[in-house]
Amino acid sequence: MKTKKAICAILPFLFLSASILAQDDTQWNTKADSILSLMTLDEKVGQLNMLTGNWEATGPVLTDINKAESLKQGRIGSMLNVKGSKNTRELQSLALQSRLGIPVLFGQDVIHGYKTIFPIPLAQAASFDPEVIGRAARVSARESAVSGIHWVFSPMLDVSRDPRWGRVMEGPGEDPFLASAIAKAMIEGYQTPFDDGLSVMACAKHFAAYSGAIGGRDYNTVDVSLQTLHNLYLPPFKVAAECGIASFMSAFNEINGIPATAHPYIYNLLYKDWNFDGIVVSDWGAIREMVVHGYSKDRKQATEQAFNTGITIDMESNCYSNYLKELVEEGRVTEATLDRAVKQVLIWKMKLGLFDDPYKYCDEKREGEEILSAASRETARDVARKSIILLENKNAILPIVNMPRDIAVIGSLANSKRDMDGNWVSLSNESIAVTLLEALKQRYPASNITFIAGYSTSADDRSGFGEAIEAARKADLTLIALGETWNMSGEARSKGDINIPSIQQELATEIYEVTPHAVTLIMGGRPTIFNELSEKSPAILYCWWLGTEAGNAILDVVTGEYNPSARVPMSFPKHLGQIPVYYNHKNTGRPPVESDRNYSGRYIDMDHKPRYPFGFGLSYSEFEYTNFQTEVKPGRLVVSLNLTNTGLYDGAELVQVYVRKLWGPSTRPVKELKGFRQVFLKKGTSQSVQIEIPFSDLSYYEADGWSDAEGDYKVFIGRNATDIIFEAPLTLSGCKGL
Numbered sequence: 001m002k003t004k005k006a007i008c009a010i011l012p013f014l015f016l017s018a019s020i021l022a023q024d025d026t027q028w029n030t031k032a033d034s035i036l037s038l039m040t041l042d043e044k045v046g047q048l049n050m051l052t053g054n055w056e057a058t059g060p061v062l063t064d065i066n067k068a069e070s071l072k073q074g075r076i077g078s079m080l081n082v083k084g085s086k087n088t089r090e091l092q093s094l095a096l097q098s099r100l101g102i103p104v105l106f107g108q109d110v111i112h113g114y115k116t117i118f119p120i121p122l123a124q125a126a127s128f129d130p131e132v133i134g135r136a137a138r139v140s141a142r143e144s145a146v147s148g149i150h151w152v153f154s155p156m157l158d159v160s161r162d163p164r165w166g167r168v169m170e171g172p173g174e175d176p177f178l179a180s181a182i183a184k185a186m187i188e189g190y191q192t193p194f195d196d197g198l199s200v201m202a203c204a205k206h207f208a209a210y211s212g213a214i215g216g217r218d219y220n221t222v223d224v225s226l227q228t229l230h231n232l233y234l235p236p237f238k239v240a241a242e243c244g245i246a247s248f249m250s251a252f253n254e255i256n257g258i259p260a261t262a263h264p265y266i267y268n269l270l271y272k273d274w275n276f277d278g279i280v281v282s283d284w285g286a287i288r289e290m291v292v293h294g295y296s297k298d299r300k301q302a303t304e305q306a307f308n309t310g311i312t313i314d315m316e317s318n319c320y321s322n323y324l325k326e327l328v329e330e331g332r333v334t335e336a337t338l339d340r341a342v343k344q345v346l347i348w349k350m351k352l353g354l355f356d357d358p359y360k361y362c363d364e365k366r367e368g369e370e371i372l373s374a375a376s377r378e379t380a381r382d383v384a385r386k387s388i389i390l391l392e393n394k395n396a397i398l399p400i401v402n403m404p405r406d407i408a409v410i411g412s413l414a415n416s417k418r419d420m421d422g423n424w425v426s427l428s429n430e431s432i433a434v435t436l437l438e439a440l441k442q443r444y445p446a447s448n449i450t451f452i453a454g455y456s457t458s459a460d461d462r463s464g465f466g467e468a469i470e471a472a473r474k475a476d477l478t479l480i481a482l483g484e485t486w487n488m489s490g491e492a493r494s495k496g497d498i499n500i501p502s503i504q505q506e507l508a509t510e511i512y513e514v515t516p517h518a519v520t521l522i523m524g525g526r527p528t529i530f531n532e533l534s535e536k537s538p539a540i541l542y543c544w545w546l547g548t549e550a551g552n553a554i555l556d557v558v559t560g561e562y563n564p565s566a567r568v569p570m571s572f573p574k575h576l577g578q579i580p581v582y583y584n585h586k587n588t589g590r591p592p593v594e595s596d597r598n599y600s601g602r603y604i605d606m607d608h609k610p611r612y613p614f615g616f617g618l619s620y621s622e623f624e625y626t627n628f629q630t631e632v633k634p635g636r637l638v639v640s641l642n643l644t645n646t647g648l649y650d651g652a653e654l655v656q657v658y659v660r661k662l663w664g665p666s667t668r669p670v671k672e673l674k675g676f677r678q679v680f681l682k683k684g685t686s687q688s689v690q691i692e693i694p695f696s697d698l699s700y701y702e703a704d705g706w707s708d709a710e711g712d713y714k715v716f717i718g719r720n721a722t723d724i725i726f727e728a729p730l731t732l733s734g735c736k737g738l
């Protein structure tokens with residue numbers, strides 16, 4: 001029986017050590033061990049229990065628990081969905097009333113911003129700019145940290161090939177190399193430097209292969225080969241572990257018959273091969289759902305399986321709190337394993353400084369200063385304009401350098417604040433996003449701006465068509481906003497049909513008939529299909545859901561104040577029947593040949609190629625590539641070229657390097673992105689560009705395990721994955737084991 005006296009004796013040790021963050025792992029361990037030695041089994045289990053606050057739920061809440069009482073009894077170690085310094089402070093004070101007064105951790109789905117909302121992650125991926133993505137994560141970390149949040153459930157690293165899956169909006173797109181670069185940038189943004197009171201724990205999710213859901217239907221079965229698992233889904237997670245990420249989150253899906261939440265293969269990799277020593281939190285209710293999957297006999301067995309496989313914290317299943325103690329007493333879970341898990345939680349609480357000052361992150365004054373600061377909004381605007389893709393610009397109608405006086409703005413999405421934020425915003429029920437209409441009015445007060453909603457996003461109502469077409473006919477410029485409302489992509493928002501609604505396409509095409517001065521702005525959370533618009537629209541900007549500064553950023557691009565530099569991060573299909581369509585496919589023995597109706601791997605009723613391939617995106621400028629060279633240096637391949645901006649505008653060009661390994665023990669994709677860089681050039685200037693590819697980036701999980709870089713390749717420089725400017729053969733030898 002632990003006594004009050006023992007606890008009091010340790011209090012100064014726990015709370016008064018000023019330089020706790022400077023201490024090394026041994027000291028964290030020693031301190032955690034001293035706390036552990038005071039804890040009862042119930043208290044240990046409590047540290048592994050995470051529940052949602054009462055403010056909002058991001059999943060099905062099944063139990064009616066008195067959370068205040070549980071906090072006071074030390075039965076809750078972490079909470080999610082508690083927002084703001086005031087609320088977190090209030091709940092923290094309850095946790096401090098527990099016997100040992102161990103502070104509680106607050107986690108939150110800060111997916112693309114806390115209060116300053118950034119473009120959705122898929123849009124950020126389109127920037128192909130890890131630096132700017134890292135800056136966005138930093139702002140999110142700061143805003144979260146001053147609001148009492150210690151832990152963000154981001155980055156979401158599910159590489160995805162199926163745009164029907166609603167959660168593509170949260171992820172990095174279809175390429176594992178790009179996803180890995182994004183992972184690194186975001187984790188650094190959230191976690192570095194960790195001891196400044198403005199950093200948060202990051203969480204790599206969803207581990208693993210969640211995006212492989214059959215048919216793109218959320219939560220669906222995943223049946224995946226070891227090669228695809230290692231080469232497509234796992235790379236960004238491995239990078240996350242290497243970057244010292246604080247935590248991982250399990251995935252809802254099964255992988256080849258075993259729920260990811262208790263999949264020995266992936267947790268062996270995580271803990272043994274990647275040496276991860278942080279926290280793994282289950283996804284919401286995922287432990288109890290192992291029974292529904294038909295894997296666990298009952299919740300008690302699910303608890304045993306999940307815990308023994310490596311899930312540290314149970315989010316909203318109440319499985320650990322109900323069964324873990326019993327399992328330890330029965331010897332089915334060892335107390336040593338339990339202690340290891342609890343220790344991780346305690347150590348991260350120490351690293352955050354919560355044992356020094358449990359209220360360190362609840363500071364209403366700082367919250368007031370930090371949230372939505374001018375600097376944060378400027379970053380949001382910068383990220384947003386770097387995320388907009390110029391898909392069409394026939395006759396170079398963009399940019400509109402001299403804004404005309406009569407402007408028609410058509411489409412309800414041009415004036416909908418909430419839709420600009422997109423899905424997965426935790427605090428934006430009352431959005432403050434700047435819409436396109438607001439931005440226009442503010443920037444051009446003397447213009448004559450007519451706004452007509454034109455279509456309805458919820459009904460097949462054409463009654464606004466006439467007025468919209470008339471306004472477009474009279475205007476010198478028409479901006480048409482089309483696409484998805486905020487709730488059409490996201491968790492459990494899979495779609496069988498990702499075409500832009502036909503009512504919207506009809507209106508736009510009728511407008512193109514009355515004016516050549518029409519710019520189409522497509523908003524949404526995923527690649528969508530809009531073939532007729534692609535063919536007929538004078539110009540198309542893909543604007544995703546851009547967040548707080550959406551309207552300003554769109555206008556920056558429309559006017560040429562920012563020359564678009566974003567590229568397609570996930571192939572845009574032409575037809576639903578092509579899905580999944582992605583650039584890094586294999587060649588097969590009979591690759592598709594459009595002209596060969598017999599015995600070629602084509603469709604007989606449609607093209608097999610995407611509408612816009614991976615890496616595609618236009619600029620207002622033109623860029624010339626010359627002097628392509630490859631050179632093998634110790635441990636790496638160096639690709640160099642000369643780039644010249646030959647166009648009329650300053651701007652950035654995305655240099656993309658792909659490789660193809662021609663043969664080997666395992667077939668390889670026809671192209672694999674292995675290097676990219678956004679290069680900014682003033683008009684008329686040139687720069688030599690070098691991209692280094694470490695040999696380790698060329699290794700691939702083949703039929704018999706990881707290969708090294710040895711072999712015969714082609715190296716490509718492309719404007720995108722299909723438009724190749726240079727290619728050269730390359731043989732790498734003498735690099736075994738590198």
Ligand code: NOJ
Binds near residue numbers: 058059109205283491
């Ligand atoms: C379920 C989602 O899959 C996950 O991404 C999220 O972090 C949790 N709910 C918590 O809201």
